[in-house]
Amino acid sequence: MTAPAADTPTPADRRRWARYLVEERAEGSVYQKLAARRTGEEREILLSLADAERRHEQHWLDLLGAEPEKLPRAGVRSRMLGWMAGRFGSIFVLALAQNAEARSPYDSEQYATPAMRADEKVHYEVVRGLAARGRRRLSGSFRAAVFGANDGLVSNLALVLGIGATGVSSGFVLFSGIAGLLAGALSMGAGEFVSVRSQRELLAATAANDDATASAGDLDIDENELALVYRARGMEQEESLARARRIVTAAQAGVRGAATGPINAQRADDHEIVGSDWTAAVSSFLLFASGAIIPVLPWIFGLEGTNAIVVALVLVGIALLSTGAMVGVLSGGPPLRRALRQLAIGFGAAAITYVLGVLFGVGAV
Structure with missing residues (x-):
């Protein structure tokens, strides 16, 4: 890869090249760390991406003439990806790397070669393909996790707001929230147990x-x-x-x-794909309970009335925004839009029950 001929570079040019250099090193390190946690074809693909980043790194070194005495730090995104890749090696890293590859600065960089610009577009498609593999593997369990936690958040928030709006005592609201948590979690766990057990029995009958x-x-x-x-x-x-x-x-x-x-x-791993009925039941119970406990926390810690409702809304809002953003990252979509959509759906359901509580309540909160 040959650097384009140039007039005398300005200090701004050299600072920009140095920034590109550290970013290429950081991206190559991410792919190296991910490859260390993979095997087979995925490992080979990631190592090839790391090699490509080293070629780009060498391009900027050639332009700079030598390794600069002082280099800038890589961007926050690159450092975060490197930290996550070294500890998790998860689909989240690939999803974030996909978004990073989509925003290449080389399209408007006169000192980047056409081959480098083409490489970046290819890298985006490669990372997108790897992320898609992970999304397919994760889709079932991730759907269950988001559904379980979100169901607990929204249903119990709606319950405590609806009960609280009737003007009953804080103790009654707390009791209702705990009862809603247990009832919902037990229902989710029992439903998953029956569903998975029935599917395993169906497989056994067709074997x-x-x-x-x-x-x-x-x-x-x-x-x-x-x-x-x-x-x-x-x-x-x-x-x-x-x-x-x-x-x-x-x-x-x-x-x-x-x-x-x-x-x-019949495939020998059919039962493994379906999974264990008890594992599914316990997981669903815990996921629902983890979401359902959040709206009840203000009453557990002794808050009452409007203060408890406001704190519950804030806590649930943060949780809804977090799960929505996580869905956005994994799906490759805009995290903020997904987060706001999740928030609107959850608060919309809670608002309906709150209004009903006010209409049928015995007093104002």
Whole structure:
């Protein structure tokens, strides 16, 4: 990569090049740290990205002539990514790196080569692809976590505000909040347990056995119903017949199952994908409870009336903004917009119950 010819660079040019240099080093370090926590293809991809950042780093070193005696610090975003990559190596880092790659300064930088500008656009697509893999792996558990915590936040906030608006005592509001927490968490846990247990039972009921394989050696090679087993599981007719013939031939030759794979077409890891019913139940209980406890905290610590309601709104608002921003980061969307959307939905539901509490209450709060 050759630096473009230039007139005498100004001090501002050299400061800008030095800043680019430290940013490229910081980005390369992020990819190196992420690669250290990965294996296989993802590791190779991340190491290749780190190599590309070193090429860009060398470009700015060539322009500067040598390593400057004093370099600026990398930006806050780059330092934060480096810190997170070294400790977590999570999808959050890739999602943030994706956003960083989308804002390349080289598009308007006359001293960046066309190859560097093209590299940055390619890097964005590569990081986006890696982040998409992580999002797919995380989607189920992340959805459950956000749903559980958010459900606890919004439902219990709505409950305590609605009860509080009727003018009852603070002790009654606290009791209602704790009761709502337990009722909701137990309901969530029981629902998840029944859902996962039912799905595991359904999988067990549809699991095939090896009875047909065990008797394959006694079948007539030309007239048998073994092919129907595969057709019943969705295989095409010709492929079913060919597989059945291979199994019967191998069984009669005394090497039953050779080069054919098991007759059981159900994936062995289906139960692992579904997960444990007790794990799902306990996780749902805890996630709901972790959200539902927040609106009750002001009453737990002795606040009353309007003060308790205001503090509850502030605490829940912070939690809603945090979960919304987290969703935004992971989805690659604007975190602020997602955070405000989450806040509006949660406060909207709470406002409805508060108004109902005022309308049907026995007194003003």
